[in-house]
Every structure is written in C-alpha cells, then in structure tokens.
Amino acid sequence: MKKSRFLALILVVAVMMMGAGYAYWTQDLTIENTITTGRLEVEFEGPELVLPNNTYMHESSDFDIDDDADIPALKLDLVDAYPGAQADISFKLVNKGTLAAIVKGFDFSEVVGEGTNEGLVLCKKLSVDGNEKVFSEKTTLKDALLNELNIRLEPDNDHVEVKMTLQIDPDAKNNDLKQGQEGAIEFTINMKAYQYNDDTI
C-alpha cells in the first residue's frame, strides 16, 4: 500500500476512536434543575398601642404600619408625651414567604429630634412569643430592639407576637423631648430579617 494511504488509514482509525471518546464523555445529561428561589417575606401585622390610664400621653398617639416605607416598617408616634408616660405596644411578625427566616433584631430610627429622643424612650418589658424580659436598669427602646433577638419563623404564615411596655424617661425634663409637628415624637421600627441558613450574616 502507498505510504500516504497507510497514513490516511491510521488517521481514519484515530478519528473513529475519537468518536468513541466523544460518545463516552458526552453521554451524561446535563441536569439544569429548576431552582425555585424562595421568597423571604416577613411582615409586621396587627400593631397596637394601648395607653394605660393616667399615662401622660395624648390619646392620638399612634402605632401603625408605615405604608409609605419601601420595606416593612412600623411607625410609632407618641403625642404630648411627658416624662414618665407609659404605653404598651404590641405587634406580630408573620412569615408570609416560602423560606424559613430569622429576625435578628430591629432597627430603630428617629424621624424628628435628631437622635435626642431615642435615649429618652425606655423599654420596661419586652415579650417575644410569650417569653418575657423585664429590664431592671434603664434600657432604651433602641437598645432593647437592637439586642440579638434571633426570632425564628417558619414559612407559610408562622408568626410571633412581640409586646413591649414603653416609658418616657421619668428623669427627663419636658424640654428634653424634641417634638415634631402636632407635638409628636416619631420613630420608625424596621426589622432585620434574613433567610434562616444565611451564612453571611
């Protein structure tokens, strides 16, 4: 046989064998699983504000869901609050998403007052899902909420009730409170909610 024919034969056989390799290495189906991304959706529900008798706070004080906020937020307006005034607030955390969530704590920010009122609103009692904590020392509401609460919520409407007893620092002076329009000191409360198994937090 001519040498060129022999060379061609070798190369043809080599190509045949490459085909066997190709068939072997491409036989596995590439699975592209449809991953349904879960929805993380924890919301506030049922905020309530109860003013005990003789509370030194106007009845128009309000605690409600802030509809204008981009993220779930509660708005707390304490109107004509005097030092020592008390209010009981409560709200529910509801997990409406498909992922288990953990609420680490809350961000607490002041709408008016440039931070001066924050230190004057104290938290006397905090109850999360029936577990109550009484603060013996002066603890601001901000600090109480910023604590690592680690509230776990399962998906599909699992909920937890949070209750707090608030008090304006009895040692504060009237002039210490910076009031906004209509005599209200205003705060917003946002939650810090994460996917339960988020390792980055």
Add this chain to the structure above:
Amino acid sequence: MITKEYLPTQRSKHRCFFLIGVMIFLYIIDNSPAKALVNIRIYNNLIKPLLWIGLAYVAWSFPVVRSKAGLKHKNLINLWAFNFAVIFIILSAMAGFIDGFGKSPYSQTPKGIAMNIIFVGSVLVAGELVRNSLISNLTKEENYIVFILVTLLMTVTNISFSRFLGLKEVSDIVKFIAEFFAPEFAHHLLATYLAFLGGPIASMIYLAAIQAFHWLSPILPNLKWITKALIGVLCPIFSLMAIQGMYLKASKQLKRHEKDDEGLLGWMITSIVSIAIIWFSVGVFPIYPSVIATGSMEPMIKAGDVILVEKVRNMEDIHSLQVEDVIQFKRDTILISHRIIEIVEDENQQKSYRTKGDNNSAIDTDLVEPQQIKGKIVYVVPKIGWPSLLMRSKEQVPIEEIIY
C-alpha cells in the same frame, strides 16, 4: 572548468539544524515568562513580527534547492493548494449549519485587521520558508519520515505551550488531540507535501487562505470538537492523496496498471462510511443502537432485537417524555428499556418516572431520575442483535434485576 558558483546548490543539513534551532528558540521566547518583561502589545505587534521577519529573511537568503515539481506543474499545484483551502472552508461552514456559528473574537476594524495580518502573516511566511528549506534540504524524494518530522515541528511550534500544560485527564488529552493537534498535524502534513512539490508559495497559499478566513471572517463556525476532528483530519488527508494523484498523472509518472488502484473517491467513501458506522454504533449521533438482551418488553421488543434510541440531551427533551413512551435508562451498570407508566412530580416540580416492562408482572420498584435516562426508543429492528448477544462476555447480570 565549472567554478563553484555554477554548481547546483548542495543540500545542507547544517542549515536545517540552524533553522530548527531558531524556530524552537522563537517558540520558547513566545511561551516563556520573559515575554512579560515587555509590554504585551509591543511584543505582539512589534517584537514578535520583527523576530519572525528576521527568520524569514534568513531562510529566504539560504541557497534555493529546487522543489520536486518542475516549473510547468507549479501553477497546477498552486491552484489546487488554493482549492483545497476553499474546500476545507466550505466544509467547515457546512458543518457550522449543523453545529452553529459564533461571532468572530478577532478585531474587525481596519486597524485590527492590519495588525492581525502583520502578526499572523509574519509567522506564516517565515514558517513556510523554513518548511520549504527543511524539506528541500533533507530529502529529494518522497520521504514520509522526513515529512512527518517536519510536520511535527511545525505543528508543535504552532500550538501554544500552555495548551499542553492544561492537559490533566485522559478526556482532556483526547479532546486536545481531536480539536487541535490532529487537525493541525493534518494541515501541516498537506502543507509539507505542497512545499515538497511546489515550494513555499504552494504551502503559503494553502495555509494563508485558511488563516485569512479564520482571522477575517466576522462569523465563524462553532464546531463541536469531534466535528473539528472529522473535517480537520479528513479534508487535508484526502487533499494530500488527491494532489499526489494529480501530480503523478500530470507528470506522467503514473504507470498504466497503477491507475486502476487509484480510486481516491472510493477511498474517501469507504473512510467516511466506516467512520459513520463506528460513530453510529458507539453513540456519537443523536440516535444510537442498542441490543436487547431480555424479553421484559415483549411483544414490542424481543430479546435479540436492536432498538434505535433517540438521545435525551437536555431538560427540554426530558420534559417532552410522556406516559406510554418507552425509554432506556441506566440503573447501576445495566441499561434497561421499559415503558413510562406514570410521571411523578415532587414539591420542587422535579420529575421522576415510574416504569414497567410490558411483559413484567410488577412495576419497577425504583423511580427513574432524569439523569438516569439515556433516551427514548424510536424504532425496533428485529433479530439483528443476536450475533452481538452471542459474542457478549460470560459475566452474567442477575436476571432478577431485569425481569420480575
């Protein structure tokens, strides 16, 4: 008395070794960290072309040794060098209609094109002058050992060293050989033969035409590596056989009795059909054959029948499977062909399949997962699988795993 100047040019092995040494040196420079000492753009656009132009000048300045074919056949060889390049480009483009096309990654601006022409052209011209010098100095007649050695030198120095370093597993090596090495080798083998017959111009025409398409076309065929192997190897090899025959015929060196042996067309057809049969058998194509060993799917499929299975290749193919389809799936090391009787979806909408052999009394115990499915049976060829079954290994698979 004939003075030395008028004697035919003597072949010189020293010139060859010198040229080989310089080529290897330039290859090492191109693939060494030393390149990083200068600005990469200056290196690619200035230093590298200058080095190769220098080598081209040296090779060109060496005394010329005449190529095999006389002047009167040079036009034929040059013409066919161009034609072979065009045939290769057309076949690649046709394959692109099956495998797909992609946008060229190379610059299409006038400046970019000019730079690429300088960059690629300098290496190409120098390479062909060196090839021609090596071939004409090392052999007078067809010497395939010399041809192969020169081809290997040109092939290796045209493949970046980092490609060799990246080879880790057997599959990487085979893919590398199929996609890069073998086609490059085949092209260079043809170029070497063209240089042997017709000098550097012939090989330059062939390679330059292919490179021009590769670097200048705005779209390029995006071929699977096995397709690149098929076209990249067979096209140059058949072209080599064709030019060999054409030259021998044109130069009347072909003896009368040899003409009956030529049959290049017959060779091509035999090669392509043989490759097609082997590839079909091993499962390269979307439909592959499989021999059935048991009667679990009687009466539709009997033992000894060959089924044609249409591969399931992606999730779309998986989702198109329906109840009553007969599928082939792999359980451990066994291939089983049974009918889907139910499609089960879990809470994440992932499908799995409940199957049963038509002739089995019980449903298959385990559900079939998508990754186990090989394909869907589209045709049954009766009885032709018996020879294959009889030749099977004596190692028995427990029959209980298949029939119940």
